[in-house]
Amino acid sequence: xxxxxxxxxxxxxxxxxxxxxxxxxxxxxxKRKHEIIVVGSGLAGGSAAATLAxxxxxxxCFCFQDSPRRAHSIAAQGGINAAKNYxxxxxxxxxxxxxxxxxxxxxxxxxxxxxLAQISVNIIDQCVAQGVPFAREYGGTLANRSFGGAQxxxxxxxxxxxxxxxxLGAYQALERxxxxxxxxxxxxxxxxxxxxxxxxARGIITRDLVTGAIExxxxxxxVLGTGGYGNVYYLSTNAKxxxxxxxxxxxxRGALFANPCFTQIHPxxxxxSGHYQSKLTLMSESLRxxxxxxxxxxRGDQRxxxxxxxxxxxxxxxxxxxxxxxLVPRDVASRNAKSVCDEERGVGEHGLGVYLDxxxxxxxxxxxxxxxxxxxxxxxxxxxTDEDPYKVPMRIYPAIHYTMGGLWVDYQLxxxxxxxxxxxxxxxxxxxxxxxxxxxLMQGLSDGYFILPYTISNYLAxxxxxxxxxxxTEFQSAKNDVEERTRRLLNTRGSRTVDSxxxxxxxxxxxxxxMSRNAPGLETAIGKIRELREEYWRDVRVMGxxxxxxxxxxxxxRVADFFELxxxxxxxxxxxxxSCGGHFREEYQTPDGEAxxxxxxxxxxxxxxxxxxxxxxxxxxxxxxxxYVHPSQRSYK
Amino acid sequence: MRLIFHVWRQSSRKAPGRMVRxxxxxxxxxxxxxxxxxxxxxxxxxxxxxxIAFENDCREGIxxxxxxxxxxxxxxxxxxxxxxxxxxxxFRDGQELYLEPWRARPFAVLRDLIVDRSAFDRIIAAGGxxxxxxxxxxxxxxxxxxxxxxxxxxxxxxxIGCGACVAACPNxxxxxxxxxxxxxxxxxxxxxxxxxxxxxxxxxxxxxxxFGQCTNIGECEAVCPKGIRLEVIGxxxxxxxxxxxxxxxx
Numbered sequence: 001x002x003x004x005x006x007x008x009x010x011x012x013x014x015x016x017x018x019x020x021x022x023x024x025x026x027x028x029x030x031k032r033k034h035e036i037i038v039v040g041s042g043l044a045g046g047s048a049a050a051t052l053a054x055x056x057x058x059x060x061c062f063c064f065q066d067s068p069r070r071a072h073s074i075a076a077q078g079g080i081n082a083a084k085n086y087x088x089x090x091x092x093x094x095x096x097x098x099x100x101x102x103x104x105x106x107x108x109x110x111x112x113x114x115x116l117a118q119i120s121v122n123i124i125d126q127c128v129a130q131g132v133p134f135a136r137e138y139g140g141t142l143a144n145r146s147f148g149g150a151q152x153x154x155x156x157x158x159x160x161x162x163x164x165x166x167x168l169g170a171y172q173a174l175e176r177x178x179x180x181x182x183x184x185x186x187x188x189x190x191x192x193x194x195x196x197x198x199x200x201a202r203g204i205i206t207r208d209l210v211t212g213a214i215e216x217x218x219x220x221x222x223v224l225g226t227g228g229y230g231n232v233y234y235l236s237t238n239a240k241x242x243x244x245x246x247x248x249x250x251x252x253r254g255a256l257f258a259n260p261c262f263t264q265i266h267p268x269x270x271x272x273s274g275h276y277q278s279k280l281t282l283m284s285e286s287l288r289x290x291x292x293x294x295x296x297x298x299r300g301d302q303r304x305x306x307x308x309x310x311x312x313x314x315x316x317x318x319x320x321x322x323x324x325x326x327l328v329p330r331d332v333a334s335r336n337a338k339s340v341c342d343e344e345r346g347v348g349e350h351g352l353g354v355y356l357d358x359x360x361x362x363x364x365x366x367x368x369x370x371x372x373x374x375x376x377x378x379x380x381x382x383x384x385t386d387e388d389p390y391k392v393p394m395r396i397y398p399a400i401h402y403t404m405g406g407l408w409v410d411y412q413l414x415x416x417x418x419x420x421x422x423x424x425x426x427x428x429x430x431x432x433x434x435x436x437x438x439x440x441l442m443q444g445l446s447d448g449y450f451i452l453p454y455t456i457s458n459y460l461a462x463x464x465x466x467x468x469x470x471x472x473t474e475f476q477s478a479k480n481d482v483e484e485r486t487r488r489l490l491n492t493r494g495s496r497t498v499d500s501x502x503x504x505x506x507x508x509x510x511x512x513x514x515m516s517r518n519a520p521g522l523e524t525a526i527g528k529i530r531e532l533r534e535e536y537w538r539d540v541r542v543m544g545x546x547x548x549x550x551x552x553x554x555x556x557x558r559v560a561d562f563f564e565l566x567x568x569x570x571x572x573x574x575x576x577x578x579s580c581g582g583h584f585r586e587e588y589q590t591p592d593g594e595a596x597x598x599x600x601x602x603x604x605x606x607x608x609x610x611x612x613x614x615x616x617x618x619x620x621x622x623x624x625x626x627x628y629v630h631p632s633q634r635s636y637k
Numbered sequence: 638m639r640l641i642f643h644v645w646r647q648s649s650r651k652a653p654g655r656m657v658r659x660x661x662x663x664x665x666x667x668x669x670x671x672x673x674x675x676x677x678x679x680x681x682x683x684x685x686x687x688x689i690a691f692e693n694d695c696r697e698g699i700x701x702x703x704x705x706x707x708x709x710x711x712x713x714x715x716x717x718x719x720x721x722x723x724x725x726x727x728f729r730d731g732q733e734l735y736l737e738p739w740r741a742r743p744f745a746v747l748r749d750l751i752v753d754r755s756a757f758d759r760i761i762a763a764g765g766x767x768x769x770x771x772x773x774x775x776x777x778x779x780x781x782x783x784x785x786x787x788x789x790x791x792x793x794x795x796x797i798g799c800g801a802c803v804a805a806c807p808n809x810x811x812x813x814x815x816x817x818x819x820x821x822x823x824x825x826x827x828x829x830x831x832x833x834x835x836x837x838x839x840x841x842x843x844x845x846x847x848f849g850q851c852t853n854i855g856e857c858e859a860v861c862p863k864g865i866r867l868e869v870i871g872x873x874x875x876x877x878x879x880x881x882x883x884x885x886x887x
Contacts, residue, residue, distance in 0.1 A: 047771070054770040066692065067758050069798055070700045086778065122774075129774035131767045131822050133791040140781025158791060164699055165794060172766035179762040187755065210747060239694040273667050278675055279696045380697070383722055386667075449771040497682045499675070543687050548649060549748040551690055552682065 003607060003622040006410045007111040012628055016115045019411065023454055024461035031056035034460050037204055037219035039191045039246050041068030043441055044424025045225025046170035047448030053177035055453055060217060061174065061183055062206060064190040064241055069171040072227055072239040073444060076163025077284040079147055079155035080441040082120035087144050091152040093117045098629050099150060100439060103329055104432020105581035105597060106631040109624060111411055112429045119446040124156055126449055130169040134158050148285050148330065148437020155438045160284055160376045166441055190554065191246045193478045194222065194253045194420065201420035202468050205478045209554065212547040214482050216470035221419045221456055224250060225448065228403035228425040230263065232562045232569065234506025236400040237269060237282040243558035244565050247407050247426050255415040256607040256620060258408035258428035260565065261573035264435055264582045265515050266401030267333035270384055271353040280399040281384060283377050285437050288326045290361035290370065291394070293317050295354050299344040305355055305393050316340055324636040331434045331582045332636060334398035338515045339593070348395045357393035398515060402440060404431045404582065408607040412455035413447060421456060423447035428605070433581025486546050489556045494539030498555045501536050502562070505529065509566050513573050518586040522574040526567055533563040568608055568617060575619060578602045599631050638664040638725060641733040642677065644689055647746050654746065656735070666726035670713065671696060671703060673725055690749040696721040698862065701797030705750040706737045711801035711860040719799065719862045739804035743847045754800050756846040757814060763842035764835040765818040767828050786824050793820035795863040802857035808849030813857040815843050816869035819876055833880035840877050
């Protein structure tokens with residue numbers, strides 16, 4: 001398949017203006033004649049649904065939660081980047097663009113990233129006007145902090161609840177449109193398939209999670225803002241319900257899936273405490289601004305942290321990366337934590353943890369200052385671990401947090417199926433092989449408030465739409481597929497629970513396609529995933545019926561899709577014979593253990609195409625061209 | 638660790654419900670209450686029984702999905718803690734726990750511990766927003782906001798919409814929830830143009846949904862996992878009265 005990213009030609013600073021001018025517009029009177037389906041109500045989906053309705057479109061918005069306000073964007077803590085340069089510290093749109101391309105290890109598209117940096121400033125304005133209570137200085141202006149390895153202070157935040165406040169802003173805008181009658185909200189409704197008619201996305205099949213009814217919804221375009229697929233690992237920082245089903249169903253209907261192996265491991269999570277653990281809790285990486293990370297110098301040192309003298313501590317990030325120290329990017333911090341634990345220098349009961357120590361900061365700034373900055377995070381840590389981080393160092397360990405891969409989209413955020421758009425974490429476009437801290441919120445809102453509303457109009461204006469009816473065979477056959485799948489899951493009545501399979505799958509993916517990967521391991525993983533998947537369909541036990549609230553059934557469908565995605569992730573990781581960002585192939589590293597990119601052979605987006613159940617997926621490549629930020633070895637030394 | 642659970646089981650909105658006794662010995666003090674239910678559910682499934690339905694998502698106390706009553710207390714015995722963050726180390730080995738859904742007329746039980754909280758969305762839709770279409774905002778620093786106003790707005794905005802306040806209130810009032818949003822937006826200069834209409838419409842919607850009136854009992858504040866203060870109700874009442882008077886004068 002020929003992939004055309006539709007990046008406007010000419011200077012990158014003018015590209016988005018040029019694209020906007022060239023886009024066709026829909027006459028205001030005609031907008032209400034178009035029905036748009038938006039799946040997902042997080043920062044991307046929620047902001048898109050609200051904005052499309054403000055423009056006059058008829059919107060149907062779907063979420064599996066009981067309210068759009070509960071989408072997982074709500075859990076983001078740290079902040080949102082914007083190139084406002086309010087701190088006069090040398091930030092600019094170009095610098096945010098540069099940092100993002102470099103931070104992504106040169107595997108993102110320059111055009112998309114530049115536009116993201118440009119729009120970042122509008123997002124802050126919009127959110128302030130909506131009443132998002134960002135942190136402020138005493139003079140009444142907006143406060144900023146530096147975050148996640150950035151050398152300028154460009155991160156806006158609302159205590160440790162930035163995602164919550166931004167989401168509530170989008171949710172309130174969405175509810176305003178619900179009240180105005182322009183958005184019809186479908187909570188507790190899960191998308192289970194995409195309907196493609198004459199090559200274009202024209203609707204979805206959903207299950208009402210209360211009654212179990214399988215329903216058809218028609219529309220002129222379908223927007224997926226359904227988030228990432230980190231829960232393929234079972235243990236992740238994602239919400240329990242976060243899943244890949246919507247994008248996976250779209251993939252199986254012909255949309256290309258890009259860079260599935262690009263997953264982000266967040267360095268500051270609370271370590272696993274037992275086999276019953278249901279999810280991992282992230283602590284904002286702003287903690288790394290003041291905390292110092294260390295492990296004992298000697299392996300197997302069982303002493304309490306306070307009993308280990310300064311000379312026998314290894315502040316390994318400060319030692320290895322003197323200029324960035326504890327603020328190296330996420331992938332670097334995570335990998336280093338793994339390697340010191342592999343050397344048996346990890347701390348905590350299972351040896352899978354490193355210390356994050358605030359004693360120096362407390363001495364320097366006083367307890368009150370630290371409480372003001374991180375009080376809620378310290379409380380959360382204590383609540384979970386029963387340890388007081390004001391007195392003993394926190395223990396942290398990396399966990400899966402974000403997935404850079406997702407549906408392939410062009411500059412217009414449209415997938416390879418005309419009329420199917422993917423926004424936010426569900427697409428692949430802006431973060432390359434590693435996302436910088438405080439950039440996920442920025443991308444979700446940028447796509448939803450400021451990009452998609454233009455590009456979808458361009459799509460709608462450039463063709464005519466025959467009315468489609470849910471009686472059409474395409475709808476009925478997709479509906480039958482969904483019903484058949486549901487029946488099969490319920491009728492298997494095997495001997496193992498969905499969770500037990502999911503845990504086992506997650507462990508496989510974590511062990512072989514997690515923080516570091518190698519070819520034999522990935523091949524092993526593919527074999528084991530296939531075996532486990534066959535066992536799943538033979539031996540899973542789902543209780544209850546289809547026509548009622550059935551949480552096991554919901555999970556069962558999602559896990560079935562995770563099995564297939566897990567295999568594609570391993571395949572993609574195997575195909576990419578280089579290390580870049582979050583994708584670390586052990587065979588490809590520099591003598592001192594850093595990721596070794598291979599720009600000559602792998603400077604492309606790997607876009608996988610589903611070609612049917614009997615053949616393996618087909619790899620399509622979109623070459624990446626760097627005209628502005630020239631690829632270099634990332635160095636944080 | 639072993640716990641005895643008495644759990645409200647109800648198969649659907651219309652079906653009658655009842656308390657059912659379960660016991661699990663496979664627990665651990667570091668588990669959260671929801672992880673304990675996970676363990677119990679795995680045991681039930683292996684015995685071919687229907688697992689207990691309970692709402693949950695983020696499991697870090699921010700999405701507001703989870704919540705039920707434990708031994709008469711919404712979200713259980715720990716202050717400012719949702720059930721997903723409530724660890725079993727706060728209970729005794731062998732303790733008996735009674736788990737029930739939120740009880741309030743506007744919150745119909747849908748299954749077991751799951752209730753319908755859509756009334757909250759309708760209260761927000763009735764005015765819990767600032768009307769500012771995308772693209773129409775001035776620069777973020779155009780209007781300075783006093784830091785203490787902004788901090789107080791944030792205190793109120795921390796509400797996660799879990800519904801514990803309604804469940805704890807003997808009148809099933811939604812005043813803490815509604816007052817929190819009215820306070821959040823009313824404390825900010827951006828929220829002032831719609832301050833009157835917001836108070837009038839949101840209070841009217843709250844009443845239409847069938848929530849009771851606030852009689853200053855304070856149970857809501859006591860159970861709120863985010864520490865929302867009763868003063869937001871005072872602010873709601875003041876804004877409502879002020880708006881009612883100014884409407885009359887116009």
